[in-house]
Amino acid sequence: MALNYLFIFFFVVAFVIALVKLVFLGDTQVFTDMVQATFDMAKNGFEISLGLTGVLTLWMGIMKIGEKGGIVHVFSKVIGPFFNKLFPELGKEHPAHGSILMNIAANMLNLDNAATPMGLQAMKEMQATNPDKKTASNAQIMFLVLNTSGLTLLPISIMVYRAQLGAVNPSDIFIPILLATYFSTIAGLISVALYQKINLLDKTILAYLGGLTAIIVGIIWYFSTLDKDAITQVSNVASNFILFTVIVAFILMALFRKVNVYEAFIEGAKDGFKTAVKIIPYLVAILVAIGVFRASGAMDWVVAGVTWCFEQMGVNADFTPALPTALMKPLSGSGARGMMVDAMTTYGADSFVGRVASTVQGATDTTFYILAVYFGAVGIKNTRYAVICGLIADFTGIIASILLAYLFFY
Numbered sequence: 001m002a003l004n005y006l007f008i009f010f011f012v013v014a015f016v017i018a019l020v021k022l023v024f025l026g027d028t029q030v031f032t033d034m035v036q037a038t039f040d041m042a043k044n045g046f047e048i049s050l051g052l053t054g055v056l057t058l059w060m061g062i063m064k065i066g067e068k069g070g071i072v073h074v075f076s077k078v079i080g081p082f083f084n085k086l087f088p089e090l091g092k093e094h095p096a097h098g099s100i101l102m103n104i105a106a107n108m109l110n111l112d113n114a115a116t117p118m119g120l121q122a123m124k125e126m127q128a129t130n131p132d133k134k135t136a137s138n139a140q141i142m143f144l145v146l147n148t149s150g151l152t153l154l155p156i157s158i159m160v161y162r163a164q165l166g167a168v169n170p171s172d173i174f175i176p177i178l179l180a181t182y183f184s185t186i187a188g189l190i191s192v193a194l195y196q197k198i199n200l201l202d203k204t205i206l207a208y209l210g211g212l213t214a215i216i217v218g219i220i221w222y223f224s225t226l227d228k229d230a231i232t233q234v235s236n237v238a239s240n241f242i243l244f245t246v247i248v249a250f251i252l253m254a255l256f257r258k259v260n261v262y263e264a265f266i267e268g269a270k271d272g273f274k275t276a277v278k279i280i281p282y283l284v285a286i287l288v289a290i291g292v293f294r295a296s297g298a299m300d301w302v303v304a305g306v307t308w309c310f311e312q313m314g315v316n317a318d319f320t321p322a323l324p325t326a327l328m329k330p331l332s333g334s335g336a337r338g339m340m341v342d343a344m345t346t347y348g349a350d351s352f353v354g355r356v357a358s359t360v361q362g363a364t365d366t367t368f369y370i371l372a373v374y375f376g377a378v379g380i381k382n383t384r385y386a387v388i389c390g391l392i393a394d395f396t397g398i399i400a401s402i403l404l405a406y407l408f409f410y
Contacts, residue, residue: 010289014296033295041291045284056272059117064268069254082208087139096125127378135382149188149393150365167349171231176404177362183400188393282376322356333366356405363397
């Protein structure tokens, strides 16, 4: 239902703004730009889905090997007490536990290609026990919001962009991003817990969250002792080593249990291909709506209005040129990436605006993209409060990014 209203909102607002620009400003190009945006974004949505096909086929095949080899059961045992508290309706032995853990771990390591198929696998496994197939369950909402909060320990791609655009120290945004994304995740977790009446003061939850906090503090300390080249090298090696170790562990575990690894892979890979095809209409719909909204000039008007408001309140508004990245981030990952690059190109990679945009880009994930892909893959229409909680996490990450940028860079 939320996606339905959002879809309508983007088109109606874009039409109204374009009409105003045509009648009162004489902008004869705006409707042409909007129509062109529909074609461009439809093509982009299809190409993204097509690009996901190979990755989904691969990783769902790997996940099937792990499932038949029992590795998922092992992961469920390790993280079970924590997930039993956050996902009480799944029960202690639910097969989704392993996929959820793998997805969250992949996101933390910035392994997007691995995280998406693992996330889709988790969503499918939760959907199997969802009593209302058209309505998101509590477990699915919790999982989606944890994804949209985008907890990332290694923001490699952002550091690479900064290096390419001439930043003296591309990794100087590492600690601010790590802090911002952590705050975003905690905000998302709390908001869902309030809706679902989950007791976050439970000793088990506090123990796991305390351990995660200790790990984050340790990582911050370790990377703060390295130079920029060492950070990039260590991050790349660690990420890829962990990823390939997971693949080998799945295969060896399956081999130990005398599973036909090849046939298990093919079985999972077939599901991956079907899932990729199923995503196409959902992804095209949301990307076209975003493209029209952007082409109408609505985004520019929003930024100008926010800037004026801050200036009237006497608040420093130097960060506002980075707002397009913040406003686009919940809507489109590629769009937000483009906004970030534009900010760094226009103002400089080491400018305050460039650093704010970089920190915002790494603070959260793309809420509506994830919602469209994950819920679309299992045919969920009623998303309940998932959008609200996802946007709370986004808003917290954006505010934290701006404040941390002032603290570290202004």
